[in-house]
Amino acid sequence: DTGVSQDPRHKITKRGQNVTFRCDPISEHNRLYWYRQTLGQGPEFLTYFQNEAQLEKSRLLSDRFSAERPKGSFSTLEIQRTEQGDSAMYLCASSLGAASPNEKLFFGSGTQLSVL
Amino acid sequence: GESVGLHLPTLSVQEGDNSIINCAYSNSASDYFIWYKQESGKGPQFIIDIRSNMDKRQGQRVTVLLNKTVKHLSLQIAATQPGDSAVYFCAENYGGATNKLIFGTGTLLAVQP
Numbered sequence: 001d002t003g004v005s006q007d008p009r010h011k012i013t014k015r016g017q018n019v020t021f022r023c024d025p026i027s028e029h030n031r032l033y034w035y036r037q038t039l040g041q042g043p044e045f046l047t048y049f050q051n052e053a054q055l056e057k058s059r060l061l062s063d064r065f066s067a068e069r070p071k072g073s074f075s076t077l078e079i080q081r082t083e084q085g086d087s088a089m090y091l092c093a094s095s096l097g098a099a100s101p102n103e104k105l106f107f108g109s110g111t112q113l114s115v116l
Numbered sequence: 117g118e119s120v121g122l123h124l125p126t127l128s129v130q131e132g133d134n135s136i137i138n139c140a141y142s143n144s145a146s147d148y149f150i151w152y153k154q155e156s157g158k159g160p161q162f163i164i165d166i167r168s169n170m171d172k173r174q175g176q177r178v179t180v181l182l183n184k185t186v187k188h189l190s191l192q193i194a195a196t197q198p199g200d201s202a203v204y205f206c207a208e209n210y211g212g213a214t215n216k217l218i219f220g221t222g223t224l225l226a227v228q229p
Contacts (some may be wrong), residue, residue: 004159027222039158040124041221042220042223043160044219045216045218048214048215048216055214056214056216072229091159091160093159096224104150104162104165105150105162106162107159107160108159110158
């Protein structure tokens with residue numbers, strides 16, 4: 001499978017615990033995005049990487065959230081001290097990163113987080 | 117629990133009919149638009165895109181129309197099939213280096229056999 005891969009698919013945790021999600025983008029893609037989606041809503045942008053550099057973060061990304069892409073390949077999204085409001089689907093997407101700014105994003109299947 | 121997010125606009129069509137899903141976008145400076153299809157439990161799947169220098173683009177069974185004057189996009193699906201049942205999102209690219217997409221609320225397409 002050469003698409004965007006996310007792990008785990010589902011995560012149930014207790015409030016206050018830390019969780020970490022992983023995303024493996026399409027191999028030749030330089031750009032990687034994290035989005036969050038709640039039931040009935042469209043995905044909301046969280047953050048963006050160009051290779052290993054995190055170039056933009058949404059104000060939705062509170063201090064409890066941190067994302068990394070250490071070698072410009074896979075990325076991790078960590079949520080510390082989870083709250084019930086963090087319950088959502090966390091989607092990763094990647095794009096080629098060609099010279100043109102207009103590119104389609106390819107999404108993974110997401111990690112569904114439930115905070116009890 | 118939250119209830120506001122459950123009230124998705126819904127389009128119900130008969131199998132074989134044509135479907136038209138509409139979307140109003142927000143930023144007049146947006147220069148690139150995409151339609152995504154999302155099935156339950158899956159991530160958004162690319163359907164078709166259009167750049168702002170075009171007003172129509174056709175794919176296989178799908179057509180996207182762009183009206184920049186009123187900031188309106190539509191997705192037309194010909195001969196709708198049960199497998200087309202999903203939530204459809206339009207997304208706009210505000211431009212700039214990030215290339216991030218801003219998504220609309222979504223429309224649930226329900227195809228009746």
